[in-house]
Structures are given as structure tokens and as C-alpha cells.
Amino acid sequence: MPFSNPNERYASFGIVTSLPSELIDSFWFVIDKNLTGVFDLISPLHFRILKNADNQVSLEYRSNQTPSWIQFDLPYPFDPSYPREVYIVEQNRTQVILLPDEFTG
Template sequence: MAFTNTKGRYASFGIVTSLPDDIIDTFWYIIDNYLKGVFELDHLLQFELLNNKGKLTFRFSEEHLDTQVSFDFTYPFDPFYPRQIFVTDNKGRETIMLSDEYFMM
């Protein structure tokens, strides 16, 4: 199962230049506190950043799951944030990246 043997955590150039640090850290917080041990996680997690009445919502989904889970936070929503974010686990090297960066791999 993915995301169980973390050796390092990284953010791609696209992520670092388009999201504040606290929002990047929130992805790891969600994974560690709400997804691990609750769902059998694949090596690719998908998130969407959504506007919820001016605040930021993180929506988690995986291809094999019929369930989507949304996490509401008090961060202000910014329309310039990327909408789709991928988080990958490559043998313990976990990376947050833009969807375009993932498809270029």
C-alpha cells in the first residue's frame, strides 16, 4: 500500500511557484491525518482545489474509489490556484505536483 513508508516529501517547481507553503503542508496533513489507515491508497492521489464561499476546499479522489472526500479549510480561495493537484508515492518519495507535470513524466 502506498504512502506508508515515507522516505522524503517534495513539491514540484509548479507547486512551489503557485501555492503558499501552508497550503502545500495541508496536503501532507490531510494524507497523514485523514487518509492513511482509512483508505487503501494508490501511488497516485488526486485532489481538486475548490471555492467554497470564498474559502478553500480540498477534494480527494482516487480512480478505484467510488467515494470523494472534501476537506474545508479557512484559507481564502484564490482563483489563480491550480485546480487539479496530484500527489505521488514512488517507493517512499512522495511528491506533490501539478497535473501537467505528472503527465510530462
């Protein structure tokens, strides 16, 4: 099953230079604890980074197969310099978080 039991996980240079490590780790947490087994996760996964009513980060997942979306509020302050969208791709059980301009698929 895609996005379960990955061998390796990485963040692209663009992600590492634009997001704090705890926010990067939150993507993996959301996938592992909230999305796996609920959605049919097929690469690429598409997320938006939003500001919630408390001026903190919300991650919004948009399903590729259905018009479904779900938001996860996180306990981290929102920064307007954060990228608005990120993609997570999986190939051969290796997963990578990428910015839209780094994603070629």
C-alpha cells in the first residue's frame, strides 16, 4: 500500500530552507496517523499551508481521487513566508516533500 512503511523520507532543499523542521515532521505525522487507512493515498499528495483563526498553521490535504479535503490545525505560528503548497511524492517506498516548482510530475 502506498505511503505506508516507507524505507526513507526526505525533504527537498526548497522545503528545508523554507519550513522549520517541526513543521516538516508534521507532514509525516499527519500522513501516518491521520491519512493512512482513511484515504487511498496515491502519489503525489497535495497539501496547502494555511493560516487558521488563531494565527497558527493548518495543513490542508486534498485528495487526488475525490473532491475531499481535510484540515489539520497545528500548534505552530504561521509565517507568511511559508510556501502555500507542497507535494509529497513516493517512488520505490522513498518519500520526498517538494515545493511546486521542484515537482515535475
